[in-house]
Amino acid sequence: MKLYCVSLGCPKNHIDLEMILGGLATSVELVQNPADAEVMVINTCAFIAPAKLESIETILHLAQYKKEKPSVRIMVTGCLPQRYQDELVRELPEVDAFFPSADVHRTRQQICSLLEISENKLARWRIGHPHSAYLRIADGCNNRCSYCAIPMIKGGYRSRAMNEIVAEAEELAAEGVSEINLVAQDTTRYGSDLKEGCSLHRLLRRLDEIKGVQWIRLLYTHPAHWYPELLETMADLAHVTKYVDLPIQHVSNTILERMGRKYDRRALEALIRMMRTEIPDLVLRTSVIVGFPGETEGQFQELLHFIRDTRFERLGVFEYSAEENTTAALYKGTVSSAKKRVRMDEIMALQADISMAFNQSLVGRTMTILVDEQEADSNLSLGRTQWDAPEIDNLVHLSGRIQQGTYVACRIAGAECYDLTATPLNHDG
Numbered sequence: 001m002k003l004y005c006v007s008l009g010c011p012k013n014h015i016d017l018e019m020i021l022g023g024l025a026t027s028v029e030l031v032q033n034p035a036d037a038e039v040m041v042i043n044t045c046a047f048i049a050p051a052k053l054e055s056i057e058t059i060l061h062l063a064q065y066k067k068e069k070p071s072v073r074i075m076v077t078g079c080l081p082q083r084y085q086d087e088l089v090r091e092l093p094e095v096d097a098f099f100p101s102a103d104v105h106r107t108r109q110q111i112c113s114l115l116e117i118s119e120n121k122l123a124r125w126r127i128g129h130p131h132s133a134y135l136r137i138a139d140g141c142n143n144r145c146s147y148c149a150i151p152m153i154k155g156g157y158r159s160r161a162m163n164e165i166v167a168e169a170e171e172l173a174a175e176g177v178s179e180i181n182l183v184a185q186d187t188t189r190y191g192s193d194l195k196e197g198c199s200l201h202r203l204l205r206r207l208d209e210i211k212g213v214q215w216i217r218l219l220y221t222h223p224a225h226w227y228p229e230l231l232e233t234m235a236d237l238a239h240v241t242k243y244v245d246l247p248i249q250h251v252s253n254t255i256l257e258r259m260g261r262k263y264d265r266r267a268l269e270a271l272i273r274m275m276r277t278e279i280p281d282l283v284l285r286t287s288v289i290v291g292f293p294g295e296t297e298g299q300f301q302e303l304l305h306f307i308r309d310t311r312f313e314r315l316g317v318f319e320y321s322a323e324e325n326t327t328a329a330l331y332k333g334t335v336s337s338a339k340k341r342v343r344m345d346e347i348m349a350l351q352a353d354i355s356m357a358f359n360q361s362l363v364g365r366t367m368t369i370l371v372d373e374q375e376a377d378s379n380l381s382l383g384r385t386q387w388d389a390p391e392i393d394n395l396v397h398l399s400g401r402i403q404q405g406t407y408v409a410c411r412i413a414g415a416e417c418y419d420l421t422a423t424p425l426n427h428d429g
Helices: 011-024 049-063 079-091 104-115 150-154 162-174 200-208 228-236 253-259 265-278 297-310 337-361
Strands: 002-007 039-044 073-078 132-136 179-183 215-218 240-245 283-290 314-319 366-374 380-384 395-399 407-415 419-424
Touching: 002 011, 002 049, 011 039, 011 073, 011 104, 011 132, 011 179, 039 049, 039 079, 049 073, 049 079, 073 079, 073 104, 079 150, 132 162, 162 200, 200 215, 200 228, 228 240, 228 265, 265 283, 283 297, 283 337, 297 337, 314 337, 337 407, 366 395, 366 419, 395 407
Parallel strands: 002 039, 039 073, 132 179, 179 215, 215 240, 240 283, 283 314, 395 419
Antiparallel strands: 366 380, 366 407, 380 395, 407 419
16 A cells, blocks of 8 residues: 655654554555555644644645545544644545544554554654654653643653663664654653653663664753753763754743743853853754744844844744634734744844854864765765754755765865855765
8 A cells, every 4th residue: 555644843743653654564655756645644733823834735735636546545643633623624525534632552543444454563664864763752741831732732741761762762773773863842851750760861871872872862952941960961971962952932031921931031041151161062952932922122122132142053933823722822912923024034134144153163174974865966965963953953065975874074164054065084985
């Protein structure tokens, strides 16, 4: 059975799709062209309005193939049917089945039943680069930020058992995975709901000992939940990348309080100072929200100046989106779409300058680059530094066709705003 799949949203959704596919592994063949498919699985995101729109547009786009081949079955999983099952059934008759359960194991069982195939016992059928994988250490969230619907979709915070995580990491390493990217709604909270002795820094130490793992990357950390032992561990361990994903969302104390972020500007400044002092060669990624209800021009300028002064090496911007049933959706002081767009553009223009200056500072430096793939129709390869999360951050263009999954010592030869060019040293390609 030929199956075409697409996963939208965050890496946690990517893992969910891989787990669903694991149940189908012996009965389907994955195809790259939707025109060849007999079954389509669309794993959706419904975190914010643009994500919901992308999910709907993807469903409608793929539904066009049913006009040519009516036998094609379209199945929609993930956050969108978890939130809007009844509306979707009414509005999207092109879809053959929606799966609203947040339990991925139940979803894969239901899909197997619908397709009349036996469920395979494979935990995950990984798609994407064979040398890099996401590893979920927890699910759900207890933070209750006023703008966020995740707790309503995913439930409360639930850490996985440490031995279970380590065992999965060992299996991934045995399959040839050398880069592990740890994900959760809040990775820094890991172990807070488990027995004493389970914590993120202890988990990192165990993962660091796994043979074959070269890079361990920490995503989705919360500024309020960092602690001294975690900083020490990140600085100490050779295989933990010196990269911290630290979404700050804002710096105005008034906005942070209304967001329910549980820290203020002074605490944030102290944390960033400590990180850059204790973790050599650290690169920080952050995300911010513009246009939160009641955000004044002065508060936006405070955020803009903070970004200018702090000089995050990686940064993303989101326009505030009111999500139904969240506290912030009831707040007064709506910021117009036009003003939100202007503010977002202003931050991105500033960040482009910051990124360009940082990349230019790397020219002439020797760095290790992980090769992700060879570029089509050229004598070039694409890779990343330890400071670049897959599918999120910068790319490095390397001269020569180098084997996928190779770690190569390179001299940085050139810099653009969000990309680097590099020349491998002593590598025959």
